[in-house]
Amino acid sequence: MNEWKEQRRAVFEKMKQHPPDLVIAGGGVTGAGIAREAALAGLKVLLVESMDFGWGSSSCSSKLVHGGLRYLQSGQPGVTYRSVREREALMKELPGLIRPLDFVLPVYSTKNRVLFKVGLMVYDIFAGKSYHHSVSAQAMKDAFVGLKSANLLGGYVYYDAQTDDMRLVMRILHDAENAGAAIMNYAPLVEPLLEGGGVKGVKIQDRIDGTEHVIPCSVLVNATGANVDQLRKTLGLPKLIRPLRGSHLVFKNERLPVTKALAFSHPVDRRNVFLLPWLGVTFVGTTDLDHDAPADTLPVISDAERRYLLEAVNAMFPEAKITGADVISTWSGVRPVVSSGAKDPSKESRDMFIDLDRGLLTVTGGKLTTFRNEAIHALTKLDGIFPTLKGLRPRPFANPAMKQNTELSRYLSAAYGADAAGLESRLEQEPSPFFAGTQILREAARYALEKEWVVHLDDLMIRRLRLGILLPEGGKAVLGEIRTMCLKAGWSEDYYAQEEQRYKDLIAKSYS
Incomplete structure (x- = not known):
């Protein structure tokens, strides 16, 4: 452990002697994506995260790389379009890590049949492919044992994609490090250092040994998610974020045996809810509630959220009689949603917010799916400072060739990148x-x-x-x-x- 502490200290000392172009505060998918694209473009990058990578949001999502069908319903077609296009690209580049998953919409009324059909047609147009199709009521019952059958008219099948969000973050961080970025968790940014009203450096604390380090930089990227207002406040910038908590319940797959995702409306407020298979379990989510707990404490599901999600499951699977005793775990995350003043949290925009002001580049408000799109848009704001960023385009993920052509080998290649072949060899033993x-x-x-x-x-x-x-x-x-x-x-x-x-x-x- 002492050797490891010395390695961390050496990174900070190197940064003092050879200052980075960018310091990125925030080690979720947004910060990681910016670090990767910036390092691949030749910039010197230091990424620091106050807790662990993905701690607040990017390890706590609903694990979907998706277009967001509900964003069509809430009048955000631009978000859906960009998300669908990026979903298609990421599935091609990271097969095995980002996997297609069938989603099923049960139809209980003629009105819903028409609305679903129109929405799915638009979804397919955005993707440039025709995916959705209708299924009979019997097919729905066969696919989802115990599904509520009263008034069931059938359903629609479409597809999105699923991932392990944290594994995706780690792949992005490894790519950034391999391109020359310095990566550090448990290293909060204490304060930006201002000169002439603009950012000229940062003070960073190493939580492992308590030391503080002053590091010059040209630009500070504020990718701290739900905490972006703390840094913006130091420059007198207005508040942006409405933190929203999303919570999930996890069940043994035998208790709720599903192989496809089921998307349905909650019986009380008609919000969209998903029941999803994932890594051998089944989980249900998510909620969408204002979150006012301190930023340095993990978000935790409330009793009201637990009841809300159990109510949703039991409304769709009344014979299962799911109770709290069936829950094997829970997780909650906080979405960094840019507030528009909407009364209903679910009506807030999920679009990205990017702003450069006196050396502070704020990037927030986006989705897991569009991390690369956000990184490119953010970095192009800096092309007047760093000419190498002019005409920047997303860098495709490169996966190594593997000895085996198996599902596991494809997963390793996408999830571990340059280290995948070594992992595959060790697995043979x-x-x-x-x-x-x-x-x-x-x-x-x-x-x-x-x-x-x-x-x-x-x-x-x-x-x-x-x-x-x-x-x-x-x-x-x-x-x-x-x-x-x-x-x-x-x-x-x-x-x-x-x-x-x-x-x-x-x-x-x-x-x-």
Whole structure:
């Protein structure tokens, strides 16, 4: 661990001697996407994240790379169009990591049949392909055992895509680092340093050893999600963000056995709700509520949200009689939505906001799907400062050739990029590659401990591996294996013991 601390300190010292062009505050998908595109364009980049990467939003989404059919309903066709086009591109570039998933809309009225048909036709036009089709009521019952049958007229099938949002963030960060960017978690930006009214540098704290570092920079990118107003305030800029919490419930797949996504309206407020298969479990989400908790505390599902989501599930699967006892875990995230003053949170725009003011580039308000689109739009604001950014275009993801042509090998290539071939070779020596009862690779744990900036046990269990939300009790059953891996990676017995207790407390408080 001491060697690792020295490595962090060396990064900061290098940045002082050779200042970066950009300091990016925020290690979610927005900041990561900007770091990747900027580094590939030849800029010197330092990305710092105050907590762990993806901690507040980008590891806590609904795991969808999608156009957002509901944004058509709320009058945001531009958001839908950009999202659909980017979904198509990302599925081609990252097959296995971003996977097509059938979505099914049950039809319970002639009015809904017409509205769904029109919306899906527009969706297909945006994609440039015809995907959707209708299915019979019997086909709906066959696909979703126990689905509410009263007044069921049939359904429509269309498709979007699904991913592990945190794995996507890690792939983007690895690409950025391989292109020369310096990447640091648990390093909050204490304050921007102003000269002549503009940003000339930053003060950063290393939470690991408590040291502070002053680093000059030409531009500070504010990609701190729901916290962007804190940095904007230092320049006297107006408030932007309306933080909205989205929460999810996780069930064993045997309890709600679905292989396709089901999109339906909540029986009370008619909001869109999804029931989704993911990594061997089934989850339901999401809510859309104003969130006013402190920015440095994890968002946690409320009792009202829990009841709301259980009500939605039981309305569609009345015979299942799902209760809170069936929930194996929960997660919540905060969306950085730019406020328009709408009374209903769900009516707020999901479009990006980009603004350059006196060396502070604020980038917020977008979606997981459009991270690359946002990065390009943001960086083109800087082409007057950095000529290499003129005419900037998105850089496609390059995946290495693999020895095997299997689904697992394609996933490794997309999810791990330059390191995928090495992982594939190590897996050949692994007689039992997955943690028991999961689709999570043991080798992924070893790799994360070696190369993925793991500081705390929840970094590993919740975000790198997902075991903490895929298994009951935060993955208590696999902690013995995890302990052995952590000790081999250099953790001391005392440090692991402290981390395990901290992790169990966190699971009980925030994810159970």
